Amino acid sequence: MTTELLGIALIFGITIALSIPLGRYMARVYAGERTLLDPVLGPLERLFLRISGIDTLREMTWKEHLKALLTINLVWFLWAMFVLTNQSWLPWNPDGNPDMTPDLAFNTAISFLVNCNLQHYSGETGVSYFTQIFCLNFLQFVSAGTGMAAAVIVFKAIRDKQTTQLGNFYDFFLKSCTRVLLPLSLIVAVTLVFNGTPMNLEGKASYVSMQGDSVQVSQGPAAAMIAIKHIGTNGGGYFGVNSAHPLENPSYFTMIVELLAQTIIPLGMIFALGYYIRNRKFSYMVFGVMTVGFLALLAPAVWSEVQGNPAIAQLGISQPGGSMEGKEVRFGSVASAYWSIITTVISTGSVNAMHDSTMPLSGMAELLSMMTNAFYGGCGVGILNFYIFIILAVFISGLMVGRTPEFMGKKVEGREMKIAMIVALLHPLLIMAGTAIASYLAAGDVNMGWWYVNAEGQPNTATAWLNNPGFHGFSEMLYEYTSSSANNGSGFEGLGDNNPFWNITTGICLIFSRFLPIIGPVAIAGLLASKKYIPESAGTLRTDTGTFGIMVFAVIVILAALAFFPALALGPLAEYFSI
Structure with missing residues (x-):
């Protein structure tokens, strides 16, 4: 067990060591400075811009940025x-996978568009190779690039003293894809290929198992999707069980690679912020708050999984590896607990074990990771979410000392606070409202008609969603909307979610939870950037100190506790005390 703990500590240490130089590199890329990849990728970018007719030298206001993005x-x-x-008749479909129904296609299209990758289908049977490459892989690149470009708009607004011109969206977006996402994805994909992950266009392969059964195993362009799903913090599984599949994650070494891949850009963006605005102390404050939050969520998850299941312990059965239900023997309970918090804190959503099988306290930590939605976060959007909490902390701090709130030399006034509060309240609203509706329908055993269709194609009641009754069944529904609102994509997979009700309601949740939290921070940053710069004085609230970091952390904890504790008490906490 000590070796497993040292293993996750080493992985986290390596991630930080790699993210600092990556952050410096990204800051140089977005600032337009020369980098080593200019001779290779510069001509490719210029060719793309020439064909598209885009002028990246024309700077945009924050409104023009959002118009282009949307x-x-x-x-x-x-x-x-x-x-x-239409994938059934499109090329590269050797296994003959059918078209998606309109409601499932709506959910899948939205999910991959918004960097969530909530999958109500199984990758082996749900999509063709053409769809994987030209639709889903494509969206995993551009959705990550969109989030990163939006973050850079905020970076530039913070750095410049007074301006309405905040760079060019297409310039930030293109550089995110070509200079950051593409090179890192190539490295990860090649690593996976050399460790046994398929990368071809062949149909299912047949083999005879040791039991003598004939088994069909899917192949295809898996390595490419697995690489960008982690580098871009997307998380969608090429195979149905995601990175618990032996071809998607062949060994402990590839598990390390995939953990590094999904963590390095979110951490790198934090350090890129410090280099870009020329205030590294501020980025250290942000990193410190996020890391404290991450460790506070990781500790109970690891402890809970190592202790094992008390119901099994009461039977006198030894659990030397901890709670191994739903875990991979290759990875163990500690590594699976670490992955479960990394993937929910960072909003990747990929899994190497089944979250539905984790202990109640681990499930609560996974839910809280997504409910706070402020520690590391996805590519670019993690910084945007944290920016909202910074604005709230600045405003509260100003009220406490009796001064007009200021952030980086700009007064934070009513208009900015209204936007910040709308964004902050949107997340719990979407989660609580969706869960309340689903719980009401399930508790009343309501006949859903066409909104819920069972495996035989017949209408069924809402209780058929749930494979688990009581507290855990509630947690399954709570997790689905939490994952959707946090743009995460993981799930408690005891839930029957491939039906019109879940496809449409979570799809709507995905739209609002992606674009309003991007629109809000960009609007606030643009409004602040246009204001007169106020030089720092003795009474200025410094936002690059540990004291302010504690204030931001307190704001995050209080808002999360007030909004979500009742729901957690009805789900994972009630389940924990009932075991």
Whole structure:
């Protein structure tokens, strides 16, 4: 067990060591400075810009940024809907996978568009190779690039003293894809291929197991998708069981690679912020708060899984590896607990063990990781979520000392606070409202008609969603909406979610929870950037200190506790005390 603990400590240490130089590199890329990859990727970018006719030298206001971002995302959504509903006749479908139903296609298109990758289908049977490459892989690149570009807009607004011109969205977006996502994805994909992950266009392979059974195993362009799903903090599984599949995650070494892959850009963006705005102390404050939050969530999850299941212990059965239900023997309970918190804190959503099988306290830690939605976070959007809490902390601190709240030399006034509060309250609203509706329908055993169709194609009641009754069944529904609102994508997979009710309601949740938390921070940053700069004085609240970090952490904890404790008490906490 000590070796397993040392293993996750080493992985986290390596991640930090790699993310600092990556952050410096990304800051240079976004600032337009020369880097080592210029001779290789510069011509490719210029060719793309020449073909598209985009002028990246034309700077945009924050409103123009958002207009470009939302417009291009609409185009991508329409493309995804076309491919998903027509994949049966499109090329590269050797296994003959059928078209998706409209409601499932809507959910899948939205999910991959918003960097969530909530999957109500199984990868082996749900999509073709053409769909994997030209739809889902494509969306995993551009959705991550969109989040990173939005973060850089905020970076520039913080750095510049007074301006309405905040760079060019397409410039930030293109560089995110070509200079960061593409090189890192190539490294991870090649590593996976050399360790046994498929990368071909062949159909299912047959083999005879040791029991003498004939087994069909899916192949295809797996390595490419697995690489970008982690580098871009997307999380969608090429195979149905995600990174618990032996071809998607062949060994402990590939597990380390995939953990590093999904963590390095979110941490790198924190350090990139410090280098870009020329205030590394501020980025250290952000990193410190996020890391304290991450460790506070990791500790109970690891402890709970190592202790094992008390119901089994009462029978006198030894559990030397901890709670191994739903875990991979190759990885163990400690590594699975670490992955479960990494993937929910960072909003990747990939899994190497089944979250539905984790102990109640671990499930609560996973839920809290997504409910706070402020520690590390996904590519770019993690910084945006944290920015909202910074604005709230600045405002509260100003009230406490009787001064007009200021952030980086700009007054935070009513308009900015209204936007920040709308964004902060949206997350619990989507989670609580969705869970309340689903729980009401399930508790009343309501006949859902066409909204819920069982495996035989017949309408069924809402209770058929749940494979587990009571507290755990409630947690399954709570987790689904939490995962959707946090743009995470993981799930308590005892829930029957491939039906119109869950596909449509979570799809709507995904739309609001992705774009409003991007629109809000960009709008606040743009409004602050246009204001007159106020030089620092003796009474200025410094936001790059440990004291302010404690204030931000307190704001996050209080808001999360007030919003979500009642729901957690009805789900994982009640389950924990009932064992």
